[in-house]
Amino acid sequence: xxxxxxxxxxxxxxxxxxxxxxxxxxxxxxxxxxxxxxxxxxxxxxxxxxxxxxxxxxxxxxxxxxxxxxxxxxxxxxxxxxxxxxxxxxxxxxxxxxxxxxxxxxxxxxxxxxxxxxxxxxxxxxxxxxxxxxxxxxxxxxxxxxxxxxxxxxxxxxxxxxxxxxxxxxxxxxxxxxxxxxxxxxxxxxxxxxxxxxxxxxxxxx
Amino acid sequence: xxxxxxxxxxxxxxxxxxxxxxxxxxxxxxxxxxxxxxxxxxxxxxxxxxxxxxxxxxxxxxxxxxxxxxxxxxxxxxxxxxxxxxxxxxxxxxxxxxxxxxxxxxxxxxxxxxxxxxxxxxxxxxxxxxxxxxxxxxxxxxxxxxxxxxxxxxxxxxxxxxxxxxxxxxxxxxxxxxxxxxxxxxxxxxxxxxxxxxxxxxxxxx
Numbered sequence: 525x526x527x528x529x530x531x532x533x534x535x536x537x538x539x540x541x542x543x544x545x546x547x548x549x550x551x552x553x554x555x556x557x558x559x560x561x562x563x564x565x566x567x568x569x570x571x572x573x574x575x576x577x578x579x580x581x582x583x584x585x586x587x588x589x590x591x592x593x594x595x596x597x598x599x600x601x602x603x604x605x606x607x608x609x610x611x612x613x614x615x616x617x618x619x620x621x622x623x624x625x626x627x628x629x630x631x632x633x634x635x636x637x638x639x640x641x642x643x644x645x646x647x648x649x650x651x652x653x654x655x656x657x658x659x660x661x662x663x664x665x666x667x668x669x670x671x672x673x674x675x676x677x678x679x680x681x682x683x684x685x686x687x688x689x690x691x692x693x694x695x696x697x698x699x700x701x702x703x704x705x706x707x708x709x710x711x712x713x714x715x716x717x718x719x720x721x722x723x724x725x726x727x728x729x730x
Numbered sequence: 731x732x733x734x735x736x737x738x739x740x741x742x743x744x745x746x747x748x749x750x751x752x753x754x755x756x757x758x759x760x761x762x763x764x765x766x767x768x769x770x771x772x773x774x775x776x777x778x779x780x781x782x783x784x785x786x787x788x789x790x791x792x793x794x795x796x797x798x799x800x801x802x803x804x805x806x807x808x809x810x811x812x813x814x815x816x817x818x819x820x821x822x823x824x825x826x827x828x829x830x831x832x833x834x835x836x837x838x839x840x841x842x843x844x845x846x847x848x849x850x851x852x853x854x855x856x857x858x859x860x861x862x863x864x865x866x867x868x869x870x871x872x873x874x875x876x877x878x879x880x881x882x883x884x885x886x887x888x889x890x891x892x893x894x895x896x897x898x899x900x901x902x903x904x905x906x907x908x909x910x911x912x913x914x915x916x917x918x919x920x921x922x923x924x925x926x927x928x929x930x931x932x933x934x935x936x
Contacts, residue, residue, distance in 0.1 A: 526823065528801060529794045535781040538774040542759050553748050555818060557778060558785060558794075559840075565782040568744040569775035572763060575741040576771040579764060588735045588764075595734060612761060617732065634765075 525551075584655075586631040586648045588613050596620075596628060603627045605662040609652065609681065611635055611674070615667060627665070630655070635673040636680055644680055653684050663691040670697055696721075731757075790861075792837040792854045794819050802826075802834060809833045811868040815858065815887065817841055817880070821873060833871070836861070841879035842886055850886055859890050869897040876903055902927075 525547055527533035532554065539550035557565045581587065582594035589595070596602060596616075606627025610616055616629050632647045655661060666681070668674035682692060698716030699708050708716075731753055733739035738760065745756035763771045787793065788800035795801070802808060802822075812833025816822055822835050838853045861867060872887070874880035888898060904922030905914050914922075 526826065528788075528819065528822070529786075529796045531777075531781045531784060531796060532794050532819075535777040538777040541770065541774070543762050544755075544758075549750075551820060552750075554778070554781065555820070556749050557782060562782055564747065565778050568747070569779045571737075571741040571744040572760070572771050573775045575737045575760065576763060576768055578737060580735075582734075588738050590735045590737060613734065613738075614757060614761070616734070620732065 581631075585629045586633060586651070587616055587629060601626075605660060606665070607652075607655070607661050607663070608665040608667050610667050611669065619667065627663075632668075632677065635668060635671075636677045637673045647677070649681060649684065652681065656685060656688055656690050659689070661690055663693060666692065666694040787837075791835045792839060792857070793822055793835060807832075810866060812871070813858075813861070813867050813869070814871040814873050816873050817875065825873065833869075838874075838883065841874060841877075842883045843879045853883070855887060855890065858887065862891060862894055862896050865895070867896055869899060872898065872900040 525536075527536070535554045536547060536550045539545060539553055540547050542550075545553075557568070580589055580592070582589040582597055583592055584597040585594060587594045587596065591598070603626050607630050608619065608625060608627055609630050609632060610619070611632055611634060613631060616631060619625050619629075630648070630652050632649065632652075634642050634647055636642060636644055636647065656664065664681075664685070666678045668677055678694065685692065696719060697712060698719065699705060699712060705713065731742075733742070741760045742753060742756045745751060745759055746753050748756075751759075763774070786795055786798070788795040788803055789798055790803040791800060793800045793802065797804070809832050813836050814825065814831065814833055815836045815838060816825070817838055817840060819837060822837065825831050825835075836854070836858050838855065838858075840848050840853055842848060842850055842853065862870065870887075870891070872884045874883055884900065891898065902925060903918060904925065905911060905918060911919065
């Protein structure tokens with residue numbers, strides 16, 4: 525792609541550094557901004573800069589928060605003995621949307637992934653182990669995605685917890701509510717049979 | 731979507747104002763930036779701000795350019811009597827990529843579109859008419875997209891040119907090179923028959 529302007533080329537290059545955005549899309553977005561009033565670009569640029577420089581993570585669960593302790597951790601009605609371990613803040617938002625969970629969270633900030641150069645030291649694992657060691661937490665729920673990296677991370681944390689008095693669980697894997705059995709993959713269907721639940725429980729959940 | 735931080739919510743909102751980017755994608759992009767070094771956000775924000783505030787349009791053809799006259803208009807080897815009328819700078823880039831065109835361009839900056847509130851006065855039509863009136867231009871090639879808005883814009887300009895001594899043409903519509911006839915739509919196929927070209931010309935083009 526040959527550009528008639530260095531300024532334009534530079535802006536397109538920086539936008540195309542974002543994940544999932546190629547050069548063509550970047551050019552489309554940049555030309556859109558050029559057609560809008562100058563304030564829109566200023567609002568966008570300032571919002572990104574302000575977030576990046578002033579972002580604060582909850583000192584307890586590492587969720588993004590404007591206060592020292594996030595709203596969830598600061599809520600006295602939440603069950604402090606139950607901690608759900610998630611990859612990032614989107615998972616917190618997804619679980620909060622279900623209104624089915626009343627415990628706290630612990631945001632790891634990613635998964636162990638040697639391919640992407642992410643090791644245990646890059647994640648918030650040590651603070652999690654320290655929290656568990658303090659002894660107030662009764663159960664850890666692993667809610668990482670069901671991939672090689674997720675399983676590795678779960679297992680790594682599980683090993684670190686050895687000898688500590690804490691129950692561990694993972695979220696249930698199975699056929700999604702509303703899905704047809706015949707279209708489910710074998711691994712999921714197999715797990716849903718192995719980890720079947722008493723019928724009374726499934727009635728309670730509805 | 732409920733956010734745990736106003737800063738985050740604001741950044742996601744501004745990113746989701748871009749065309750084709752929803753709230754979820756915006757959140758993914760913003761969280762990506764948070765994981766990257768602070769410099770990357772600064773480079774992105776500054777590139778956008780710099781482009782938006784310092785952008786310059788060629789005073790002859792309205793292409794984006796860092797100089798007063800763009801490289802194409804300033805090139806003495808280009809045929810100044812031939813002007814190709816296009817919607818935006820992406821079309822200039824696309825036509826330049828073909829290496830088949832040696833004339834100049836005129837970038838309108840959009841199409842007449844009552845639905846989107848774009849009238850003739852919002853486009854660079856008056857400077858085009860003035861250029862033609864000066865009398866140096868022998869032919870105008872309309873290369874707008876083949877939509878209702880494109881056709882309206884072509885026709886509007888065509889009417890403004892009445893009585894002036896300039897030839898007008900539109901780029902050929904037809905079956906794309908390499909395409910199967912049976913999959914072409916009827917309108918395109920019909921036009922390709924009506925506007926058939928002497929066989930010798932098609933050999934020359936290859």
